[in-house]
Amino acid sequence: MRNTIFVTLAITLNFFGYTQNIKMNGSVINSETKEPIKFVNIGILKKNKGTISNENGEFNLNISRKFLNDSLTISHINYYPIKVPIENLKNKPILLTPKTNELSEIIVSNKKIKHRKIGVKSFNRFLSMRVISETNDIIEVAQRVNISNKEVRIKVVNFNIRKWSKVDGVYVRINFYKNEDNAPGEKIIMKNIIKEIPKKTDSNWMQINLDAYHINISQNFFVGIEFIPNFKNPTILDLGAILTKGKGYSRTNSLGIWKKLNGGAAINVEVKY
Numbered sequence: 001m002r003n004t005i006f007v008t009l010a011i012t013l014n015f016f017g018y019t020q021n022i023k024m025n026g027s028v029i030n031s032e033t034k035e036p037i038k039f040v041n042i043g044i045l046k047k048n049k050g051t052i053s054n055e056n057g058e059f060n061l062n063i064s065r066k067f068l069n070d071s072l073t074i075s076h077i078n079y080y081p082i083k084v085p086i087e088n089l090k091n092k093p094i095l096l097t098p099k100t101n102e103l104s105e106i107i108v109s110n111k112k113i114k115h116r117k118i119g120v121k122s123f124n125r126f127l128s129m130r131v132i133s134e135t136n137d138i139i140e141v142a143q144r145v146n147i148s149n150k151e152v153r154i155k156v157v158n159f160n161i162r163k164w165s166k167v168d169g170v171y172v173r174i175n176f177y178k179n180e181d182n183a184p185g186e187k188i189i190m191k192n193i194i195k196e197i198p199k200k201t202d203s204n205w206m207q208i209n210l211d212a213y214h215i216n217i218s219q220n221f222f223v224g225i226e227f228i229p230n231f232k233n234p235t236i237l238d239l240g241a242i243l244t245k246g247k248g249y250s251r252t253n254s255l256g257i258w259k260k261l262n263g264g265a266a267i268n269v270e271v272k273y
Helices: none
Strands: 005-016 019-030 041-044 049-052 058-064 071-075 082-085 094-096 115-119 128-133 139-145 152-160 171-180 183-187 193-196 205-209 215-217 221-228 235-242 248-251 267-272
Touching: 041 058, 049 058, 082 094, 115 139, 115 152, 128 139, 139 171, 139 267, 152 221, 152 235, 171 205, 183 221, 221 235, 221 267
Parallel strands: none
Antiparallel strands: 005 019, 005 094, 019 058, 041 049, 041 071, 071 082, 115 267, 128 235, 139 221, 139 248, 152 205, 152 215, 152 267, 171 183, 171 193, 171 221
């Protein structure tokens, strides 16, 4: 069955002296089931202005009027993104067309299977990478993974969260990006992988098992941890970090600009090949 996302936006313009703001309040729902669509990225591409829909499919975005001539991108990994001029958004529904699901390739071989952990496997106990979101938007941290262009099956994604972090109600989405000039490029795995960070664990290393997703990659890539905020309280947590692995990037907005880190976050993947 073909599903679409129906977005209704209400826009009001507020004027406070010389300040001109555009306030957008909207909801994202499935037009067939009428159910809300959560965690949809909404923003102005590469302008660091955006937000994400909450678990009820609702969102709020407050931007300067100087962006009135820009376009708002509505993006979900399971649907083709749409760009709509901001000035045309008032009371106008938006439909997102779903992408065709592709079956994962199953490789049969009689060679001995090897297992390997690749990425940043340790951290400096005196360092941490703070993740703060007070605007109901995402924070994403990505780490480069080199696999020497051999095909691997991604089994597990690991990342370290320091023990004093507040993780209540925080979800993560795991993304995989093409390595473009040693920076994150376009997404190469079209799967919506979302997990809630557990409140209590035996280890500070978070493990996201991806066996059920059948992810095969045959090129060097970036793995991204997209932190979806707790919409009731500011999200504040710390990732394990290290200075000697200068392959990390981060961005602080949906559809925002990636910035190179001085070091790297404690993120790695377990693969088999």
